[in-house]
Amino acid sequence: MLLAVLLPLTGCKQSESTPPTEVEVESAPAAQTRITEHIIADAVLAPLAQAAIAPRITAPVSRFYIQRGSKVKAGELLATLENRDLQAAVTDSQGSYDAAQASYQTTTKAVVPEDYQKAELDLAQAKANLELNQKIVESRKQLFAQGALPGRDLDTAEAALVQAQAAFDSAQKHLAGMREVSREAALKNAKGQLESAEGKYSGAQAQLAYSEVKSPIAGVVTERPLFAGETAAAGTPLITIMDTSALLAKLHLSQSQAQLLHLGNPASVTVPGVAEPEDGRITLISPALDPGSTTVEVWVRIGNSDGMLRPGTAVKVSLAGRTVDRAVVVPAQAIVTTQSGKKAVMVIGKDQVAHRTPVETGIEDGGLVQIVSGVTAGAQIVTNGSYALDDGAKVKVVQPSEKDADEKPAAGESK
Numbered sequence: 001m002l003l004a005v006l007l008p009l010t011g012c013k014q015s016e017s018t019p020p021t022e023v024e025v026e027s028a029p030a031a032q033t034r035i036t037e038h039i040i041a042d043a044v045l046a047p048l049a050q051a052a053i054a055p056r057i058t059a060p061v062s063r064f065y066i067q068r069g070s071k072v073k074a075g076e077l078l079a080t081l082e083n084r085d086l087q088a089a090v091t092d093s094q095g096s097y098d099a100a101q102a103s104y105q106t107t108t109k110a111v112v113p114e115d116y117q118k119a120e121l122d123l124a125q126a127k128a129n130l131e132l133n134q135k136i137v138e139s140r141k142q143l144f145a146q147g148a149l150p151g152r153d154l155d156t157a158e159a160a161l162v163q164a165q166a167a168f169d170s171a172q173k174h175l176a177g178m179r180e181v182s183r184e185a186a187l188k189n190a191k192g193q194l195e196s197a198e199g200k201y202s203g204a205q206a207q208l209a210y211s212e213v214k215s216p217i218a219g220v221v222t223e224r225p226l227f228a229g230e231t232a233a234a235g236t237p238l239i240t241i242m243d244t245s246a247l248l249a250k251l252h253l254s255q256s257q258a259q260l261l262h263l264g265n266p267a268s269v270t271v272p273g274v275a276e277p278e279d280g281r282i283t284l285i286s287p288a289l290d291p292g293s294t295t296v297e298v299w300v301r302i303g304n305s306d307g308m309l310r311p312g313t314a315v316k317v318s319l320a321g322r323t324v325d326r327a328v329v330v331p332a333q334a335i336v337t338t339q340s341g342k343k344a345v346m347v348i349g350k351d352q353v354a355h356r357t358p359v360e361t362g363i364e365d366g367g368l369v370q371i372v373s374g375v376t377a378g379a380q381i382v383t384n385g386s387y388a389l390d391d392g393a394k395v396k397v398v399q400p401s402e403k404d405a406d407e408k409p410a411a412g413e414s415k
Contacts, residue, residue: 022396025385027348030330032377035370037260037321037363043251043269043300045313047242049217055081056210058234061226066239070221075214078221078239081232083211086204093197093204100197104190123171130168133161219243220307247309249280249300249317258296260321261285267300270316271309278302278309282319322363328375329368334383335361345375346382346389348397354382356391 059081066078137157143149223240232238249269253261261282268277284299300317302309334345336356343361346354359374375381380397382389389395 043249049243052237079213081211086208090204093201097197097201126168126171130164133164252295268318348380
């Protein structure tokens, strides 16, 4: 009976003296450092410049001077189309132009001056004849008054004077017309014929020039669908040139993300198959939203002097956005989400008890999260093991190496 009484008392004392269970966790102090928000987005590499060269005329390809992959300079001859008919047209137009030039020179230096001089001479002769007839009429009037001349001779002289006056007036009007109209019209006519011939000659030369396909930019030939002898159609791309000395990573961001960026901001471009990310700079932030996706197009320029990167490659772009210089940060795995959906961290007190503390987060980058409010720098935060950890739980801080040692089997043993 005495033993039966003592056993329950002994059990109560043992249960009262049993310490609470400690949960092993990893921890780290909340640090104060500079943190930068990075925007990650998918993009496609595009050439710095591109020209899909289409001929202006339809003709068979006489000869190609390049192949795919050929490096070309601006203005370099790439291909020649069949152009013998165009060369003949140029020769014909040149002959007409030369003839028009000769006609213009003859008109301006010979025909018009001769006609003008003849009109002046005709006027001078008419004037002299008029003056002569005037003197004759005056002389015969005196003789008639003296009775020495019959009236018939006076009438004849006066009729001749009227004819001379009419001839003088006609010559005078003709010269005036030459001065005001005829000479100017003749020069305009000759000049118009010359300009018409010159225009036809220039047009024939242009048609001939269209048979030579030249590169408008420096770059690399990326497309050449036809072979020599095949017919190139006007308006259909014959050769494609891309300037790949530098590439543009083109991506689309939301308006709120784009507002965090500025021209010249650094960027990092991750290319599949390339070990290290490529450094770049933002060269364009579109001033307008894309009407289809309501996003903002952003261009990041990266170097490609060795030609290893290719247009059309899908890449990942990391852009630097907001930066906070003295931010309180904790590891991302330290953030827990409560049942109400709010964020919190487990703060270890001096008594080694973990307390769930609500926090407001900000920028997240590189595995670190900015704590805007709720925790100050230096607070000890549970970084690993906070999952399902109760508020007020007793914890034991261990190093990652200690936990790994407990979990890993010794040499020669199997788990």
